[in-house]
Each structure stands twice: as structure tokens, then as C-alpha cells.
Amino acid sequence: MGQLREGARLGAYAVAGIVGLAVLYVVGVFAFGGAAWITAPFRGEADQRENTVASGEFRQTTYEEFFDLCAAAQNAEGTIEALQEERDTASETRRTHIDQSITALTTTRIESVNSYNSKAAQEHRAAFRDKDLPYRLDLDAERTTCTD
Template sequence: MGLVRLGPRSKGWAVGGILGLAVLYVVGVFAFGGAGWFIAPFHDGEDEPEDTVESVEFHRTTYEEFADLCEAAQNAEGTIEALQEERKAATAVRATQIDQSITALKATRIESVNAYNSKAAQEHRAPFRDKNLPYRLDATAEHTTCAH
């Protein structure tokens, strides 16, 4: 008789153990964030990370970066003009130095223009194309205009 009663009791413990593990599993899933897909429609998104492309700081620093690159091109142009003026009355040795400086400044200007144009072509910088700065700079132009 004792053996007959032991069967249903062990089945009860087995069912209870399985239910206990299932409850423990569900609690674990919620505790460790595995149910985000389930609660996502009810979540208001307060703790989502900030979109840096849309931040005010990103706008400001990107605009300043464009302005600095355009200004660097203009500064190189101004220095080239000043050196060309100086070259008119320079000695042969100084003229050679001036020519080397002008070549270096032309390369620096082209680097600034290329950096400007490369960044202007990037999609996440698109909001700055229609600001006060030009969409592209012309590397072959004698003078760069930074503001419209």
C-alpha cells in the first residue's frame, strides 16, 4: 500500500518542480532584460541614448569646423598674396625661399579645401550645407568666399 501512495506524491513534486522552474525562468527573463521586446510598446523611451547628430553641441562644433577649414583656406590665400608682393623686391636667395613657401601654402590651401569638401559631402553633416557657409569650395579659385 505504501508503494501505491508514493506514485501520486512523486508526480505532484515533479509537477510542482517544473512549475517552480518555469516561474523562476520567467522571473529571470524579466530581471535580466530579456523581455524588452515584450514591454517595448509600453515604454516611453526616456532612457534612450541621445542622438549626437541632432544635438546642439554637434551642430555648433560642426559649423565651427567648417568655418575653420574655410578660414584656413583664406588665410593661406592671404599669405600667398603677401609673399608674392614681397617677391617683387626680393633678392634671388629670398625669392627662392618665397617660391618654396608659396608652394607649401598652395598645398596647405588645397588640403583645407579638400577636407572642407569631403566633410560637406558626408550625409550627417547635411544640415550645414545651406547655412552661411558654401556647400563646396573651389580648389582652383584664387579667392575663397566663406560666407554667403
């Protein structure tokens, strides 16, 4: 019976030692970077917000980007209109080049409008769109208007 008690005592010490090492390990992980690893998602979101939304450079760039995208759509429309006018009096060879240019400019306009609308829908960018700019540009509109 004495040996059984001695064996139980040694088993208890072994279990206590393993639990103690596990606790020491957890404390060490938190003390030496585990807490940073666990809180990284929260800190990352805050850092991203501070680096973008709170950044004056981000605000200015976003503000100007909306104007640039709207102006790019308008520029493409103006060039398409000028090419269509030229097409009426152009030679057959020139008409082929004009048609290719109109197709490319139409694609450029679509990309500009889609990019504008995509950025306008992003919550962290929408606040920096000028109040005179439309919320969305109409892809099917004949003319893009860059002010309300």
C-alpha cells in the same frame, strides 16, 4: 520485437533530450545577452546618431568647423598673395624661401578646401553648415568666398 521497440523509444528520448537541450541553450543565449548581440548593429546606429547628430556639442563644433576650414583657405590665399608681392623685390635667397612657403601654403589651401568639401558632402554634417556658406569650395578659384 520488444527490444526493437524499447531501442526506438530510447532513441526517441535521446533525440528529444538533445532537442530540448538545444532549445534550452537558445533560450539561455537570448536571456543572457544573445538578443543584445543580435540587435547590436541597430542599437549601435541609433547610439551613434544620438551621440553625434543629436549632440549640441557636435552641432556647434561642426558649424564652427565649416567656418574655420573656409577661413583657413582664405588665410592661405592672402599669405600667398603677400609673399608673391614680396618676391618681386626680394633677394635670390629670400625668393627661394618665399617659393618654399608658397608651395607649403598652396598645399595647406588644397587640404582645407578638400576637407571642407568632404565634410559638406557628409549627410550627417551638411545640415550644420551655415546657410551663408557655399555648398562647396572651388579648388581652382583664385579667391575663396566664404559667403554666398
